[in-house]
Amino acid sequence: MQIAVYCGSKSGHSTEYIDLATNLGQQMARRQHDLIYGGANIGLMGAVADAVLAGGRQVLGVMPKALVDREVAHPGITELQVVDTMHERKAGMADPADAFVALPGGPGTMEELFEVWTWQMLGYHNKPVAILNHRGYYDPLLTMITRMTEQGFAWADLTTTLIIESTVDSLLTTLESQARPQ
Numbered sequence: 001m002q003i004a005v006y007c008g009s010k011s012g013h014s015t016e017y018i019d020l021a022t023n024l025g026q027q028m029a030r031r032q033h034d035l036i037y038g039g040a041n042i043g044l045m046g047a048v049a050d051a052v053l054a055g056g057r058q059v060l061g062v063m064p065k066a067l068v069d070r071e072v073a074h075p076g077i078t079e080l081q082v083v084d085t086m087h088e089r090k091a092g093m094a095d096p097a098d099a100f101v102a103l104p105g106g107p108g109t110m111e112e113l114f115e116v117w118t119w120q121m122l123g124y125h126n127k128p129v130a131i132l133n134h135r136g137y138y139d140p141l142l143t144m145i146t147r148m149t150e151q152g153f154a155w156a157d158l159t160t161t162l163i164i165e166s167t168v169d170s171l172l173t174t175l176e177s178q179a180r181p182q
Contacts, residue, residue: 003028011044025048026055033052
């Protein structure tokens with residue numbers, strides 16, 4: 001399975017986030033899954049990529065030209081696709097992916113997560129979309145999603161398609177049961 005991982009190009013204020021990304025990458029490799037991600041060598045992005053590579057699996061990075069220096073393109077990944085725009089980056093990650101995972105991250109992570117989740121809800125794909133809600137990182141977002149439904153701005157069953165797991169093992173087990181590798 002090829003898993004697109006959305007996460008921060010920053011490391012966060014606690015080493016636990018780097019440890020989380022590393023753990024995800026290690027378990028992905030152990031379970032014979034490849035990584036698709038934004039192509040950076042820094043932050044959580046670099047940690048998950050390094051762990052997947054260390055486990056002997058393939059890593060595809062997709063990065064716009066304008067970010068190659070800013071996000072520090074990873075020189076050791078299996079393949080780096082340099083594209084012109086963020087739209088091309090997101091398509092280059094989403095098209096080959098069998099599943100999507102959001103680790104902690106900032107606005108870019110949120111935007112990528114919401115895009116693939118919205119595409120799924122609208123029927124543009126049927127690939128699983130998941131949040132790794134480590135230590136409640138995403139609890140405020142989940143509260144907002146509940147508010148959207150309560151206030152009538154989203155379908156009542158909005159979260160039924162979103163996988164929310166708190167551990168790497170449970171997340172990967174759920175994805176493995178739902179994904180249909182291409």
